Amino acid sequence: MRKLSIICSLLLLSTTTYSQLERGNFTGNLETTFQYLNKDSLIGATQPPSKALLNSYMNVYYTHGNFRGGLRFESYLPRIQGYPTNFQGTGLGMRYVGYANHFIDATVGNFYEQFGAGLTLRAYEDRALGYDNMLDGVRVKLMPFRGIVVKGVYGLQRLGFNGGITHSSGVVRGGDAEFNLSQIFPKIAEKEVDFMIGGSFVSKFQEDNDDLLILPQNVATYGGRMALNYKGFTLNGEYVVKGQDPSQDNGFIYNPGFATVINAGYSRKGLGILFSAKSVDNMSFRSDRTKVLQVGLINYLPALNKTHTYNLVASLYPYATQPTGEVAFQGDIVYTIPKGSKIGGKYGTTISLNASTAFRPKRTPNLNYPGDSTGVAYSTSPFRMSDSLYWLDINASIYRKFTKNFSASLSYFHLALNNNVAAVTKQPGVIRSNTFVFEFLYKFKKQSSLRAELQVMLVNRIDSLNNRVPFNTKGAKPTDHGDWATLMVEYAINSHWMINVMDQYNFGNPKKSSRAHHPYITVAYVTGPTRVSVGYGRQRAGMFCVGGVCRYVPASNGLTLSVTHSF
Amino acid sequence: MKKIGLLFIACAVVFSSFSQEKHESNKDKKLPVVQLKTMTGELVNTSELTANGPVIISFWATWCAPCKRELNTISDVYDDWKDEFGVTLVAVSIDDEKTKGQVPTYVNGRAWDYLVVMDPNSDFKRAMGVNNVPHTFLVDKDGVIVYSHNNYTPGDEDLLYQELVKLKQK
Numbered sequence: 001m002r003k004l005s006i007i008c009s010l011l012l013l014s015t016t017t018y019s020q021l022e023r024g025n026f027t028g029n030l031e032t033t034f035q036y037l038n039k040d041s042l043i044g045a046t047q048p049p050s051k052a053l054l055n056s057y058m059n060v061y062y063t064h065g066n067f068r069g070g071l072r073f074e075s076y077l078p079r080i081q082g083y084p085t086n087f088q089g090t091g092l093g094m095r096y097v098g099y100a101n102h103f104i105d106a107t108v109g110n111f112y113e114q115f116g117a118g119l120t121l122r123a124y125e126d127r128a129l130g131y132d133n134m135l136d137g138v139r140v141k142l143m144p145f146r147g148i149v150v151k152g153v154y155g156l157q158r159l160g161f162n163g164g165i166t167h168s169s170g171v172v173r174g175g176d177a178e179f180n181l182s183q184i185f186p187k188i189a190e191k192e193v194d195f196m197i198g199g200s201f202v203s204k205f206q207e208d209n210d211d212l213l214i215l216p217q218n219v220a221t222y223g224g225r226m227a228l229n230y231k232g233f234t235l236n237g238e239y240v241v242k243g244q245d246p247s248q249d250n251g252f253i254y255n256p257g258f259a260t261v262i263n264a265g266y267s268r269k270g271l272g273i274l275f276s277a278k279s280v281d282n283m284s285f286r287s288d289r290t291k292v293l294q295v296g297l298i299n300y301l302p303a304l305n306k307t308h309t310y311n312l313v314a315s316l317y318p319y320a321t322q323p324t325g326e327v328a329f330q331g332d333i334v335y336t337i338p339k340g341s342k343i344g345g346k347y348g349t350t351i352s353l354n355a356s357t358a359f360r361p362k363r364t365p366n367l368n369y370p371g372d373s374t375g376v377a378y379s380t381s382p383f384r385m386s387d388s389l390y391w392l393d394i395n396a397s398i399y400r401k402f403t404k405n406f407s408a409s410l411s412y413f414h415l416a417l418n419n420n421v422a423a424v425t426k427q428p429g430v431i432r433s434n435t436f437v438f439e440f441l442y443k444f445k446k447q448s449s450l451r452a453e454l455q456v457m458l459v460n461r462i463d464s465l466n467n468r469v470p471f472n473t474k475g476a477k478p479t480d481h482g483d484w485a486t487l488m489v490e491y492a493i494n495s496h497w498m499i500n501v502m503d504q505y506n507f508g509n510p511k512k513s514s515r516a517h518h519p520y521i522t523v524a525y526v527t528g529p530t531r532v533s534v535g536y537g538r539q540r541a542g543m544f545c546v547g548g549v550c551r552y553v554p555a556s557n558g559l560t561l562s563v564t565h566s567f
Numbered sequence: 568m569k570k571i572g573l574l575f576i577a578c579a580v581v582f583s584s585f586s587q588e589k590h591e592s593n594k595d596k597k598l599p600v601v602q603l604k605t606m607t608g609e610l611v612n613t614s615e616l617t618a619n620g621p622v623i624i625s626f627w628a629t630w631c632a633p634c635k636r637e638l639n640t641i642s643d644v645y646d647d648w649k650d651e652f653g654v655t656l657v658a659v660s661i662d663d664e665k666t667k668g669q670v671p672t673y674v675n676g677r678a679w680d681y682l683v684v685m686d687p688n689s690d691f692k693r694a695m696g697v698n699n700v701p702h703t704f705l706v707d708k709d710g711v712i713v714y715s716h717n718n719y720t721p722g723d724e725d726l727l728y729q730e731l732v733k734l735k736q737k
Contacts, residue, residue: 025596025599027694031698059693059696061693100600117664118688128699149610183609183610194607194608194609232675265668265672267672267674268675270675272672274669300663300664304665307629307630308630309631309632333676334676347643348678350677441636446725449720449722451721495722498720526717526718528716529702564699566695566697566702567696
């Protein structure tokens with residue numbers, strides 16, 4: 001209450017005092033999603049007791065010279081289907097004031113922040129996913145010299161929303177420094193070299209309220225990073241370690257943790273190549289050691305795979321990052337055959353290849369655990385991997401623009417997901433799938449076009465003991481929910497109106513009665529920064545992922561109305 | 568609880584009256600100041616972007632198909648636009664650490680000529696009030712946002728072209 005009045009008065013003070021001298025700047029955005037859902041037993045969709053659901057938020061940012069402030073109101077009345085359960089009620093979900101000049105940037109209240117790649121700290125939001133772990137406290141950034149940025153943060157984490165922000169019981173504090181040497185020493189830049197080094201330290205404090213275990217109340221994670229660019233070559237990496245942090249995630253073991261991500265690449269006009277490697281062990285870092293899933297995470301461990309856009313590959317068997325441990329690799333190539341060449345055609349042809357894989361780390365068990373006093377369950381080291389596959393993704397795509405008005409692409413995806421580890425359904429074992437996608441776009445005349453996608457996903461076959469067998473084996477059935485196809489047609493009538501019709505058909509479900517069509521129609525109207533859309537139909541259950549963080553969205557049948565606007 | 572409500576109403580009233588008064592006097596929406604990095608890690612301040620004339624600021628991500636359609640389409644006519652209007656396109660990637668590494672691969676793989684800046688924690692996206700990508704802005708040389716458009720369907724680049732013509736005639 002007191003905090004609130006202080007913020008309000010500060011905001012008002014900053015606005016009224018200066019309003020006569022110079023005008024301020026208001027910006028912001030809003031999004032409202034309303035759902036009315038029906039029961040549909042064929043696809044397992046239920047009707048919520050309230051029948052109607054609503055998610056809504058509006059951000060208002062104000063800047064005036066060096067001052068700034070911001071507010072967000074949020075409503076979940078109740079939350080839409082599949083949204084995390086820790087979002088409920090209506091009220092104020094964010095508020096801050098800040099001041100910035102060329103040397104200092106200070107924020108009091110809520111803020112988002114990322115240190116390096118986020119391995120030690122990343123406070124961020126993804127409203128579509130229902131993820132918001134912003135900090136509430138104070139942040140100071142100093143820029144003493146061009147190319148040097150020093151940051152300090154101290155605050156409580158937002159754990160959820162219940163008519164207002166709910167805080168985690170642990171305190172998060174940390175610091176980060178980054179030196180861009182080529183900006184500090186222009187002589188380096190003259191040699192076309194970009195060189196950056198940085199380091200961060202983050203600690204959390206949470207009281208030990210366990211009767212049996214002696215839990216560390218202060219847990220630290222820290223590490224360093226570098227990035228080097230020379231002409232078309234790039235090399236960057238980060239390595240962080242974490243102290244003993246017994247938690248729900250790791251089964252209350254006293255192991256230390258580590259995480260490292262390395263990227264190496266080369267690119268020039270028309271060609272890009274990237275190779276990435278990652279090794280993580282026992283690196284889940286939460287402001288509350290008892291929390292699981294997406295709640296209370298302080299750091300961010302990126303999944304090392306491509307984020308797919310076609311719905312079957314994106315949401316049926318996606319891979320989520322494994323904070324307790326994984327060794328992962330990725331390769332990515334994009335090449336454009338030059339325009340005007342014989343193979344490239346008049347407008348050029350682009351080929352993309354991408355592969356990623358993840359394995360379980362190899363661990364040497366501590367034979368005395370849990371009998372000895374160390375509490376250390378095993379030992380391992382970076383990039384020590386077992387042959388237990390978590391994930392494999394091999395995909396290729398070719399895109400060609402044939403004429404000024406017509407372009408098409410063909411894509412192939414092979415996915416293998418270890419459903420015992422990164423479980424998305426109840427099916428045990430590794431689920432493999434091959435997916436083929438054909439897409440084309442035809443532009444009629446100004447602002448009118450037709451786009452269509454045909455996707456077919458074939459999953460591997462299993463025998464009655466759940467063992468993988470060849471495709472044409474007698475008596476074999478498709479694994480999990482079987483094969484799928486999607487047909488989507490999108491017609492843009494003019495620059496304002498768009499109609500999208502889609503059907504996802506589970507034609508290969510091993511259970512004949514479950515071979516359901518999922519038709520869905522969306523009509524959208526866009527004008528400038530405003531979008532209004534109405535959707536109606538069936539939506540299948542699936543994983544909704546952003547940045548390697550996934551959320552399960554159950555099947556639904558009904559109406560969704562959505563309005564977004566920015567100002 | 569009641570007190571909080573009252574305070575909010577008071578706050579909102581003063582705030583809205585203030586905003587109205589301001590907006591009547593000037594409808595301009597200025598480009599917010601945010602510190603960003605290029606693909607090679609060089610620090611860029613958004614206030615420096617309009618130093619050489621108007622800019623198109625387009626928010627995109629490697630996982631956003633319509634964004635890539637838009638930027639690939641403009642890429643074909645970008646040289647003409649540069650000559651005709653002296654405009655620069657700044658492609659703001661909101662890819663986070665998961666897909667950030669694929670940004671230079673894609674940008675160069677598709678031979679884009681844009682200034683690409685990274686917004687891995689969506690600080691600039693938030694400051695610009697962007698709900699979802701693609702979202703494209705046209706900013707004049709004084710840093711005033713003169714046009715903004717959410718979403719992309721083929722042909723929307725013509726609307727942007729018309730806005731560039733309007734801006735030139737000003």
